[in-house]
Amino acid sequence: MKSIFSVSAIIIVLVFGGLSASAQNPDFPWPEGKKMAISLSFDDARGSNPDPGATLLNEYGVKATFYVVPASMESDIEGWKMVVETGHEIGNHSLYHPCSGNFAWSRDRALEDYTIARMRKELSDTNDEVERLLGVRPEVFAYPCGLSFVGKGEETQSYVPLISEMFLSGRGWLDEAPVDPYYADMAQLTGMKMDNMSFEEILPIIEAASENRQWLVLAGHENGTEGNQTTYLSMLRKLSEYANDPANGIWIAPVGTVAKYVKEKRTAMEGNLNIPGISKPAANGNIYLTSEKGRGIGPDIQYMPEWNAFGWFMAKDRVEWDMNLPKKGSYEVWMEWSVSDEEAGKPFLLTSGDQTIKGVIKPSGSWETFQKIKIGELTLDEDFNRIVVASGQEFDKGALMDLKALTLVPAKK
Incomplete structure (x- = not known):
């Protein structure tokens, strides 16, 4: 924020x-x-x-x-x-x-x-x-x-x-x-x-x-x-x-x-524009859901090109990413975010279809310092999938986080 x-x-x-x-x-x-x-x-x-x-x-x-x-x-x-x-x-x-x-x-x-x-x-x-x-x-x-x-x-x-x-x-x-x-x-x-x-x-x-x-x-x-x-x-x-x-x-x-x-x-201006679109697996099999391709929805959320991230992420806001996959597969979900120590601790939800990953936004050190951690795993279907990140509860003050990207890594068998 x-x-x-x-x-x-x-x-x-x-x-x-x-x-x-x-x-x-x-x-x-x-x-x-x-x-x-x-x-x-x-x-x-x-x-x-x-x-x-x-x-x-x-x-x-x-x-x-x-x-x-x-x-x-x-x-x-x-x-x-x-x-x-x-x-x-x-x-x-x-x-x-x-x-x-x-x-x-x-x-x-x-x-x-x-x-x-x-x-x-x-x-x-x-x-x-x-x-x-x-x-x-x-x-x-x-x-x-x-x-x-x-x-x-x-x-x-x-x-x-x-x-x-x-x-x-x-x-x-x-x-x-x-x-x-x-x-x-x-x-x-x-x-x-x-x-x-x-x-x-x-x-x-x-x-x-x-x-x-x-x-x-x-x-x-x-x-x-x-x-x-x-x-x-x-x-x-x-x-x-x-x-x-x-x-x-x-x-x-x-x-x-x-x-x-x-x-x-x-x-x-490539890399500094928010143009929502369909994401596909890269050559290494990873799926990079960057903020540039995400869709920020809500009354307060803003795409911040200087940080390549969604900021002013409030309780009623969410980010959506759409994907096309060549086949069904399981993926580790890694999230990259930042938040000040004072604003940390709010819960978040990541959903895809009937699957949900719940977590708490941990301190990253500052709004300017981004961290990347594994938050869970998802099984995604062949063809179209949508992932949504939102707040896990209502809150009146502060912000949830600045959300930079999700990275989906094929899970090891």
Whole structure:
């Protein structure tokens, strides 16, 4: 329970669902003190993208990402060369735009008939063709129709791992929330619709993303004044003016530019972020349940990145860890914690399913001194398991402990 690290809860607003979840991390460090990032993106290489689309954006110095199908560019190669020369990003949107055969127009290139190998070849061929036509090789990808599977029934497979391997990022379509820069899978960036929407309709989404320091990736198609799947020029003008106003704290840049920045920052901050996730056994068989991957739940508990531990652990707080195990096994449970002599002596409970380990938090020497001891054993099932650490009784003053980690060591037979 050391002096509290200055953190702000980052609220992930699911704009259409009204739900939220919190993470205890510092505000994401956008460049030059900006509050958020916006990326404009357009799919299919529509004829209106170079002009008036890119032409309008160039008036404001705004650069976008254009995810292209190479064959669609051939009627206006000079226009597309202008798009590249003026600093916009070209992304891969596949060779033939395969979608589900549920769409009659896609029946001859149905994703249900694809394999991972076929998709890999076509995406590579797309990169080659874009490079031949425009002299640039795409680093980013957008899923046609927002669909990320190949095959059908029992043979269905995700091709997200392929995109993760081949590209810096992959963008979806018709998603319901901006990108959380701390958590997002770069191969599954959320793309939110901007077609057929006014600036006034999009502004609340921008404001919510700004408040929560998120990355808003907007996705559209045509550029014009009317028509289906059209991002209105009037909206783009207002959005560009709004983004260019320093008072609004917006960094507007292509998807690839923002993705590289986010990856660099996440790498630099690795080990100091609380991003709950599934833990798996390490190569030595141990399972390391670090505070970075735990979920702190309760009114007072805080993740403290300077100590890589959960502090302000009060009676109504708890920490949860989730695991996936390849097989059932028994494990010794080692806990790493700290507590002052004055606060020591409170009971704790560790539970997993119907198993419970009870103990008392012994003195570690100080809040700054961490100790690690074996507290008991558990038998964990194959596949999903959850471990919960909580107080063993109610108390009004002081704190339970600062909890750094659990280590599960395979029990000797």
